[in-house]
Amino acid sequence: MLPVIEQFISLDGEGPTAGELACFVRFEQCNLRCSWCDTVYSWDGTTPVQYKTPQQIYDDIKASGIRNVTLTGGEPLIQNDIIALLQLLADDDTLLVHIETNGSIDIAPFRKACPAKNIVYILDYKLPESGMEQQMCMDNLNQIQREDVYKFVIASEEDLHRAVKIVKEYELQHRCQVFFSPVRELIDPLAIVEEMKEQCLNKVRLQLQLHKLLWPKEMRGV
Numbered sequence: 001m002l003p004v005i006e007q008f009i010s011l012d013g014e015g016p017t018a019g020e021l022a023c024f025v026r027f028e029q030c031n032l033r034c035s036w037c038d039t040v041y042s043w044d045g046t047t048p049v050q051y052k053t054p055q056q057i058y059d060d061i062k063a064s065g066i067r068n069v070t071l072t073g074g075e076p077l078i079q080n081d082i083i084a085l086l087q088l089l090a091d092d093d094t095l096l097v098h099i100e101t102n103g104s105i106d107i108a109p110f111r112k113a114c115p116a117k118n119i120v121y122i123l124d125y126k127l128p129e130s131g132m133e134q135q136m137c138m139d140n141l142n143q144i145q146r147e148d149v150y151k152f153v154i155a156s157e158e159d160l161h162r163a164v165k166i167v168k169e170y171e172l173q174h175r176c177q178v179f180f181s182p183v184r185e186l187i188d189p190l191a192i193v194e195e196m197k198e199q200c201l202n203k204v205r206l207q208l209q210l211h212k213l214l215w216p217k218e219m220r221g222v
């Protein structure tokens with residue numbers, strides 16, 4: 001069984017399919033505690049949990065008729081039955097599945113269990129301001145594949161410089177998709193644009209979270 005706190009259809013606000021509809025499945029619990037976490041309700045015990053089998057989750061996704069699937073949290077990869085769900089999704093190539101993972105979990109065992117092309121990893125690299133950089137699984141930076149995404153949530157100048165350093169050191173922009181995403185309350189997105197110009201950062205994309213532009217930031221299920 002998997003602990004689901006939300007399953008809903010909305011606009012994909014970020015990532016490679018931003019602006020398209022997606023079916024979101026948000027799991028309870030997270031192994032990190034980022035300083036700027038915007039989904040505290042996924043792990044603080046305040047939200048009712050519905051326990052679903054992998055088959056129930058898959059059936060609900062199929063019933064929605066939506067092609068894009070985003071598994072998020074909390075943290076999807078700490079869930080006991082997640083591989084069983086990934087196998088169901090991987091066997092259905094009409095679906096495109098994004099796993100939003102916080103970057104602290106080694107993705108290798110999951111990729112090995114479900115090597116299908118329709119399963120894409122969207123990994124965070126937690127920067128200093130999050131307080132979680134020491135938790136990052138650095139092996140993931142070497143395992144990333146072209147269709148995957150590394151996402152840097154930037155909350156300060158220090159974060160910005162660290163993100164640029166990691167991208168260059170691991171040549172991420174040549175090996176996967178790279179997104180810079182500002183914490184809007186803490187850094188002006190234009191400061192990120194200026195640094196991208198200064199550093200001549202080709203193939204890095206500034207990403208403003210569409211759902212936060214369209215709906216109040218505290219609204220759930222959107």
Ligand code: SF4
Nearest residue numbers: 030032034037074102
């Ligand atoms: S990894 Fe995500 S869900 Fe977990 S604390 Fe950080 S921002 Fe929140």
